[in-house]
Amino acid sequence: MKKLFTIMALALCSLASIADEYTCPYKVLVTGLNPVTGEMTVNVDKQSNNKYTLSIKNFALNAAMKVGNIVVNDVDGLVCGNTTALSTQQVIQITSGDGNAEEWMGPTLGNVPILMKAEICNNKLNAILNIDMSKMQQNVSVMLGENIDNFGQIPNSDFGDFHDAKYGSATSREPNHWHSFMSATGDKVSYVAEAPHTFESTDHPSNSKNGKSVQIKSAAVAGQSANGTLTTGRLKAGSIFASSSENNAFLDLSNEDEDNNNDPFYTVLTCKPDEMKVNLKYNIGKRGITNKDNKNATVKAIITNGNKVQDPELEENNGNVVARAENATIASSNDWQEISIPFIYTKNNIDTKAILVTISTSSVAAGGSKYDSNPDIVWVDNVELVYNADLESVTYKGEPIEFEDGEALVEGTGVVNLDDFVVKTKSPNAYISKTISPHGKDAVIVAVTVTSNDLKTANVYYILIEGATTGIKDTQASIAKNGIKAIYNLAGQQVGSMTPGQVYIVKTTDGQTKKVIKK
Numbered sequence: 201m202k203k204l205f206t207i208m209a210l211a212l213c214s215l216a217s218i219a220d221e222y223t224c225p226y227k228v229l230v231t232g233l234n235p236v237t238g239e240m241t242v243n244v245d246k247q248s249n250n251k252y253t254l255s256i257k258n259f260a261l262n263a264a265m266k267v268g269n270i271v272v273n274d275v276d277g278l279v280c281g282n283t284t285a286l287s288t289q290q291v292i293q294i295t296s297g298d299g300n301a302e303e304w305m306g307p308t309l310g311n312v313p314i315l316m317k318a319e320i321c322n323n324k325l326n327a328i329l330n331i332d333m334s335k336m337q338q339n340v341s342v343m344l345g346e347n348i349d350n351f352g353q354i355p356n357s358d359f360g361d362f363h364d365a366k367y368g369s370a371t372s373r374e375p376n377h378w379h380s381f382m383s384a385t386g387d388k389v390s391y392v393a394e395a396p397h398t399f400e401s402t403d404h405p406s407n408s409k410n411g412k413s414v415q416i417k418s419a420a421v422a423g424q425s426a427n428g429t430l431t432t433g434r435l436k437a438g439s440i441f442a443s444s445s446e447n448n449a450f451l452d453l454s455n456e457d458e459d460n461n462n463d464p465f466y467t468v469l470t471c472k473p474d475e476m477k478v479n480l481k482y483n484i485g486k487r488g489i490t491n492k493d494n495k496n497a498t499v500k501a502i503i504t505n506g507n508k509v510q511d512p513e514l515e516e517n518n519g520n521v522v523a524r525a526e527n528a529t530i531a532s533s534n535d536w537q538e539i540s541i542p543f544i545y546t547k548n549n550i551d552t553k554a555i556l557v558t559i560s561t562s563s564v565a566a567g568g569s570k571y572d573s574n575p576d577i578v579w580v581d582n583v584e585l586v587y588n589a590d591l592e593s594v595t596y597k598g599e600p601i602e603f604e605d606g607e608a609l610v611e612g613t614g615v616v617n618l619d620d621f622v623v624k625t626k627s628p629n630a631y632i633s634k635t636i637s638p639h640g641k642d643a644v645i646v647a648v649t650v651t652s653n654d655l656k657t658a659n660v661y662y663i664l665i666e667g668a669t670t671g672i673k674d675t676q677a678s679i680a681k682n683g684i685k686a687i688y689n690l691a692g693q694q695v696g697s698m699t700p701g702q703v704y705i706v707k708t709t710d711g712q713t714k715k716v717i718k719k
Contacts, residue, residue: 224325227348229341231333251275252286254316257297269295269306272314278470280506280553281453285470286318286327289631291677309333310675313633315655318344319351319470326351328655332633332679334647339658352471352654354432354557357583360410362400363461372396375414376461377432383459384435386446392437395419397428403579405479405536413581418485418561418568420575425491425568428561428576431511434465442566450510451502451556469503469555471654472629473585475542476501476525482561484532485569485576494567497578498528498560499541506553512565522547528563536579540586548628557583587652588627589659594648595622596663606661612668616644618678621663629653633679636670644668 221243228236245253252275275288291313294306301307318327326345333340345351355377365374365382370393372382380398381389401415416428424442429435431449434457438446451466458464482497502509507520525541561576562568568576594601594608597620601608616636623632631651639645646663670676680687688705706716 222325224344225346227343229343231337231339247274249274250277252277269297271295272316275316278551278553280468280470281466282464283319283321283468285468285553286320287316287470289313289315289679291679310637311635311677313635313649313677313679315631315633315651315679317351317470317655319468321468330651330655330658332635332647332649332651332658332677334633334635334649334660334662337660337662339649339660341655341658352469352473352587352656353585354467354469354555354583358409359412359414359581362414363459365398365460367393370394370396372398373400374398374459375400375430377463377467378414378430379432379434379459379465380416380428380430381426381435381437383465384437385457386435386437388437388440388447391440392419392421392426395421395426397426398430401579403481404581405481405538407479408581413479413579416559416561416578416580418576420570420572423570425562425566425570427566427568428578429558430560430580431556431558432467433510433556433558436510445510445512445514447565448510448512449556449558450508451504451554452508453506453554454508467555467557469552469585471585471587472503472523472545472552473543473653474588474627474629475540475586476557477538477540477582477584477586478559478580479536479538479582480530480559481534481536481579482530482532483534483577486571486574488570491564491567491570494562494564495531496528496563497530497576498526498558498563499530499539500524500526500528500558501541501543502556503543503552504554504556505547505550509556511556511558518546522550522552530578536581538582545628585654587629587654587657588625589630589650589652589657590626591648591650591659591661592624592626594624594661594663596620596665601663603661606659608661608663610663610665612644612665614668615671616646616665616668617671618646618676621646621648623648623650625650627653631655631679633677635675635677637675638670639664642667642669644670 225239247253253273255271257269275286278285291311296304313332315330326348329342331340356375359375361376362373363376364371367382374380381393384393397417399415401413404411404413416430418428419426433449433451436448453466478499503523504520509517509520523543523545525543527541561578618634618636633649635647637645644665648661649658651658704716
């Protein structure tokens with residue numbers, strides 16, 4: 201049976217492409233089994249409403265083991281600069297294929313919750329499909345694409361690859377997908393672009409992936425400090441006054457400019473991380489009377505809805521900000537340190553499209569060292585976006601459930617419904633799926649799966665309720681983000697997901713009931 205689910209996972213990976221036909225490498229992770237790798241061709245159809253239908257017809261392991269038709273409709277698509285992102289959370293059923301219905305095994309699986317995220321950029325696909333097979337004590341993760349391990353992360357966040365950035369005759373080593381002053385723009389760029397600020401370094405922390413880091417260094421310009429700055433966006437030097445908002449790092453998905461490595465001046469991000477971890481080392485340079493209190497380096501990240509933002513921020517762009525993470529109190533140290541910076545979300549119901557990360561040798565504009573012989577220096581490695589899949593609590597009819605090794609035994613009476621279970625996770629952005637199935641004549645098994653927002657981690661919890669029934673023979677299933685308790689159609693029937701254009705009643709874990717239209 202485990203082999204069957206492995207093969208099903210391989211087939212389901214073809215749900216992730218937006219091209220009519222696409223060939224990609226895959227890796228499938230199944231609970232309790234070794235990873236399965238290979239290459240396959242996938243097919244997807246675009247609907248008239250600009251959504252997508254992903255399907256596999258007549259899928260079979262062999263003539264004796266036939267699975268069936270796998271169809272996922274109304275997959276959402278977003279355009280994020282040079283990237284098209286697909287995503288969906290649904291409960292699907294695998295139907296019989298052609299011919300004798302009894303030969304197909306798919307219908308016996310009942311309702312199956314799935315999560316999928318995919319990105320297409322430069323005709324390359326990266327995607328993750330998470331399939332909740334908790335009914336069979338299985339969780340399947342299908343990972344597609346050459347760069348799938350970096351899905352939900354900042355490209356080149358381990359600083360293994362560099363290129364030459366140029367301004368006039370001056371050159372500097374900038375990490376791929378990151379930018380400093382030699383690739384800057386603005387009316388005053390000539391004032392700051394000739395001095396190199398970034399360097400390829402072999403000074404690295406013990407957990408370095410490639411023995412490299414990026415070194416960011418301040419410089420003296422006309423007797424003043426020019427902070428060393430590195431960003432995933434683009435630097436702008438627009439004023440001779442250091443504190444002017446015209447001097448900033450900015451992100452704009454509509455900007456089609458490219459750097460010397462033919463990469464855009466932005467980083468697409470369609471997942472919602474919970475925190476950012478950074479390995480760094482900071483050596484403070486010489487200070488004088490006027491800047492003796494400026495002792496800290498800074499790291500800041502802004503997650504956006506795809507519209508323009510900059511750092512330092514402008515109030516007029518606040519509506520474009522989805523979340524922020526910032527540490528402006530990084531102290532000088534001779535040793536490498538790992539810092540964790542939580543993201544504070546200002547908007548939980550907005551799609552994310554991009555992230556702007558900026559690292560500077562001083563938290564004050566032009567507030568650092570004014571001496572080339574004794575500059576401020578920051579070394580950076582391993583910038584990681586962290587996604588949490590931990591459970592906070594589960595209640596059954598208002599009573600808390602205690603788990604031991606992911607399992608719990610509860611006594612109950614009468615009919616048990618998914619609505620009886622309220623699940624809370626430590627991450628506001630995690631996904632929660634619930635399935636409930638009969639277990640013999642007088643017991644019920646409930647499986648709760650918490651999946652991280654990047655779909656790479658899933659934790660499953662099982663609840664056996666003795667003395668209760670489900671009231672139906674088939675498996676019930678639902679899937680939603682943290683904070684949603686249950687979804688009902690206008691007929692009062694609980695459903696696992698919403699169809700665009702339809703009206704639903706949504707109950708949240710804080711006791712509210714809302715009528716919503718799925719867009």
